[in-house]
Amino acid sequence: MLDPRKLHLLRELARRGTIAAVAEAVTFTPSAVSQQLSALEREAGVRLLERTGRTVTLTPAGHLLVEHAHAVLEQLERASAALAAARGGPSGPIRIGAFPTAARVLLPPALAELTGAHPGLVPMVSEIDPADVSAALRAGELDVALVHEYDFVPPVTDASIEAEPLFGEAMYLTDRPSIAAARDDAWITNKPGTLCHTMAIRACQAAGFEPDVRHHVDDFDTVLAFAAAGQGVAIVPRLAATAPPPGVTLTRLPLGRRTLAAFRRGNGEHPAIGAAVAAFRAAVPRLSLR
Amino acid sequence: MLDPRKLHLLRELARRGTIAAVAEAVTFTPSAVSQQLSALEREAGVRLLERTGRTVTLTPAGHLLVEHAHAVLEQLERASAALAAARGGPSGPIRIGAFPTAARVLLPPALAELTGAHPGLVPMVSEIDPADVSAALRAGELDVALVHEYDFVPPVTDASIEAEPLFGEAMYLTDRPSIAAARDDAWITNKPGTLCHTMAIRACQAAGFEPDVRHHVDDFDTVLAFAAAGQGVAIVPRLAATAPPPGVTLTRLPLGRRTLAAFRRGNGEHPAIGAAVAAFRAAVPRLSLR
DNA sequence: GTCGAGCATAAGTGAATCTTAAGCTGGAAC
DNA sequence: GTTCCAGCTTAAGATTCACTTATGCTCGAC
Incomplete structure (x- = not known):
């Protein structure tokens, strides 16, 4: 019988790309992950991983098994959820x-x-x-x-992962009537790697320019304080702009974001x-x- | 994470009723089965088994988990089948x-x-x-x-279990025009516990009598030889009656059986x-x- | 009352799974 | 070309897990 724990490791490998990353994600050593995946391959009777140099990639059979791993792990998740429900409220x-x-x-x-x-x-x-x-x-x-x-x-x-929508909200621009009008401004965005940062860059690109990002600040109150101090413009969501500091005007953009609840x-x-x-x-x- | 091996044991318990029977089916000792099910209960956080005297029954939560066990094991079966397909023809x-x-x-x-x-x-x-x-x-x-x-x-x-129909065939009665006409005859059936035996008994009951079963013979050629020797009447399927021995007449009954291919x-x-x-x-x- | 069927628990053993340690390979830096 | 390092594997040891054996308990049948 196939071992769901090994299937989980394979699925993680499909997403993360390296055995070392999988090991880090599940707090094992890379050695353990390598051994488990080797055992899975042996049980499967097909090569699941292609070792090319110092890297591994999934074979077509490996990808196929990942799809089935999703289904198996989802059913196990359902079973656990049912048990939790049986435990009472x-x-x-x-x-x-x-x-x-x-x-x-x-x-x-x-x-x-x-x-x-x-x-x-x-x-x-x-x-x-x-x-x-x-x-x-x-x-x-x-x-x-x-x-x-x-x-x-x-x-x-x-x-x-499954996600259930909760609400949507509009985005607002500080001190300028449109994104295009902020082409030559300094920009305040969230830190690189965050979704908000990506959104700001893309919005400017859609308006036809690369923003001159000068500040990386995650907290929107701080962002607005920077804007009030004349340090640049920023795009903020409605929820972060309930009480803008004096001197900051906000313009609603034809741009939204949706908030969702995500779970396995x-x-x-x-x-x-x-x-x-x-x-x-x-x-x-x-x-x-x- | 729930262990599919333990889920399998629980599913067997649901079908067989006693831990000893499960142990026999999977060639474990009852002790091992008991321990595994206890461990499953501990992980589940709910009582799955009701110990009443020297017997165990499933709680509602246990039955619920059995349903999920079916789903999980089916997905694992699919994954194995996919791997077998990936192995080639x-x-x-x-x-x-x-x-x-x-x-x-x-x-x-x-x-x-x-x-x-x-x-x-x-x-x-x-x-x-x-x-x-x-x-x-x-x-x-x-x-x-x-x-x-x-x-x-x-x-x-x-x-x-899934079953795919292959073909159907009619049933035949030896030496009598109808089942009702064989009310007072000696009967030849298959061994008790087989499906064919149950069928013969039920067919007679449907005709309004309990058959006087005198012989239990599984092999239909032998059954027909018995009938030819005047030892009784029997119901045989078409496939077993391709070359009836001399002296045996067969009457087609308004009764059929279907042959299927079954698999997990x-x-x-x-x-x-x-x-x-x-x-x-x-x-x-x-x-x-x- | 005795016996036996059925389950649970205790203790021991073997296998599976993890870590540590060491080695191999290939790409990047110099 | 050499060196270094990232990434994977293998070997060996330790721990955990799962099964067996042995024993005890409980309940129903005789």
């Missing part, structure tokens, strides 16, 4: 990931709602950029995460996940989105 | 179960066809009564089996299974069914 620890703005605006009321409705639940929150969420979910470091996707940035598609596929029936998503949804109307 | 050993008549009439041409088309295949045949087939399939002792189902006998439904659900994509079923099907037209 939502209880126990639930690890929640959230991007900084959501952690500040959405989570406080949502967590109050959540623990109020289900005293047995112990939410544990980690700030995390949406770009890293699917890896953390798959690794089991998180159970559910708040992520967003932008118009210009293709959503991170991952066969093993098959885990949606988990009572704690369901309760968390319900609490997120309940907290949405309290946000000032217009 | 059908090859290696394939264990075939068949009821005696099929072994005699259908298998010779089917096996010739099969090994002719796929020289790498090594078919291994075991005679087995349809009533025992699903257990043998689930236990991995067989890969594919020829079974039949009768009009009066509800087919053995098993969520983990999810295993239908396995190239060897697919080739075997195709060979069975190819051999059907050579049978004298009317």
